[in-house]
Amino acid sequence: MKLTGERVRFGLAVFGLTALVVFVLSSCSDSKPEASPSNGTSSSGPGQSSGTPVPSASTPVLTALPTPSTPWPTPKVTGAPADDAPLADRITFAISKQTQIAAGRAAKTTVKCPGIDKVEAAGQHKLDCTVTYAGKPFTGTLTVDSKQYTASYKFTSEEVAIVRAKVVDAVLRAASDAAKVTCEMEDVGIVVHSGLPIGCNVTTTGNAVQEYRAQVTGNGQVTVKKA
Numbered sequence: 001m002k003l004t005g006e007r008v009r010f011g012l013a014v015f016g017l018t019a020l021v022v023f024v025l026s027s028c029s030d031s032k033p034e035a036s037p038s039n040g041t042s043s044s045g046p047g048q049s050s051g052t053p054v055p056s057a058s059t060p061v062l063t064a065l066p067t068p069s070t071p072w073p074t075p076k077v078t079g080a081p082a083d084d085a086p087l088a089d090r091i092t093f094a095i096s097k098q099t100q101i102a103a104g105r106a107a108k109t110t111v112k113c114p115g116i117d118k119v120e121a122a123g124q125h126k127l128d129c130t131v132t133y134a135g136k137p138f139t140g141t142l143t144v145d146s147k148q149y150t151a152s153y154k155f156t157s158e159e160v161a162i163v164r165a166k167v168v169d170a171v172l173r174a175a176s177d178a179a180k181v182t183c184e185m186e187d188v189g190i191v192v193h194s195g196l197p198i199g200c201n202v203t204t205t206g207n208a209v210q211e212y213r214a215q216v217t218g219n220g221q222v223t224v225k226k227a
Contacts, residue, residue: 001098001099001102001140001155001156001157001159001160001193001218001219001220003094003095003098003154003155003156062179062180062203062204062205062206062207063179063205064177064178064179064205065172065178065179065180065181066172067172067173068169068172068173072104072166072169072170074101075100075101075103075104075105075106076106077096077097077100077101077106078106079093079096080093080097081093086117086120087119087120087144087146087151088116088117088119088120091113091116091119091142091144091153091155092111092113092116094153094155095111095129095131095140095142095155096109096110096111096131098155098219099111099131099133099160099161100133101219101220102160102161102162102218102219102220103133103134103160103161103162103163103166103188103220104162104163104165104166104220105134105163105165105166107133107134107188108133108134108135109131109132109133109134110131110132111129111130111131112129112130112131112132113127113128113129113130113142114127114128115127116129116142119144119146119151119153120146120151121146122146122147122148123145123146124143124144124145124146125142125143125144125145125146126141126142126143126144127141127142127143127144128140128141128142129141129142129155131157131161133161133188133190134161134188135188136161136188136189136190137190138157138159138160138161138190139157139159140155140156140157140158140159141155141156141157142154142155143155157218158192158193158194159190159191159192159193160190160191160193160216160217160218160219160220161188161189161190161191162188162189162191162216162220162222163187163188163189164183164185164186164187164188164189165187166220166222167183167185167189167198167200167214167216167222168181168183168200169222170214170222170223170224171183171200171202171212171214171224173224174212174224174225174226175202175210175212175224175226177204177205177206178202178203178204179203179204179205180202180203181200181201181202181203182200182201182203183198183199183200183201183214184198184199184200185198191216193215193216193217193218197213197214197215197216198213198214198215198216199211199212199213199214199227200212200213200214200224210226210227211226211227212224212225212226212227213225213226213227
């Protein structure tokens with residue numbers, strides 16, 4: 001993340017014949033044996049179908065997710081200090097505000113830069129800072145060039161905070177016919193913006209799975225490409 005300036009730009013059959021045939025023992029009579037009455041039932045032999053259809057697995061019906069029609073909203077960050085507040089307060093708020101805008105959601109953010117209370121003294125100051133956004137910390141460097149009546153400053157970091165919902169939103173803009181989007185990150189992630197992209201899987205309404213990659217820039221912009 002980079003911030004400059006005074007304000008934020010930041011899933012057989014077994015059948016026995018004995019069971020079906022009744023043997024009649026002959027007696028001393030000359031009469032013929034009576035035929036065994038039929039019980040009216042039949043037995044299915046081997047290889048014969050019972051006639052009951054085998055149910056087939058149904059294909060789940062997936063509904064396409066809506067494609068975002070408006071840009072991801074810029075979060076409203078509150079708590080700005082007065083214009084005449086100490087320089088340290090104005091700088092830490094600027095870093096905090098840019099962090100939240102880049103992340104895509106307003107959340108509790110703290111900025112700790114040991115020695116920042118002395119940056120109003122004339123000269124150049126270089127400080128190591130720790131920014132904690134929604135409980136997730138990352139580090140950066142603050143440089144301040146103070147003069148008698150003015151001061152300029154710049155905050156840089158190889159990392160940037162971002163919320164998963166903002167990444168999913170960007171994927172939905174790039175993928176068509178998406179019914180589900182799953183990205184390999186927590187609800188809030190700290191990303192090295194010059195490092196590997198975030199992997200996302202898109203399940204289409206036809207149950208096909210496609211891979212996408214989301215690259216986050218230092219100011220929180222998300223670029224999505226199909227893998």
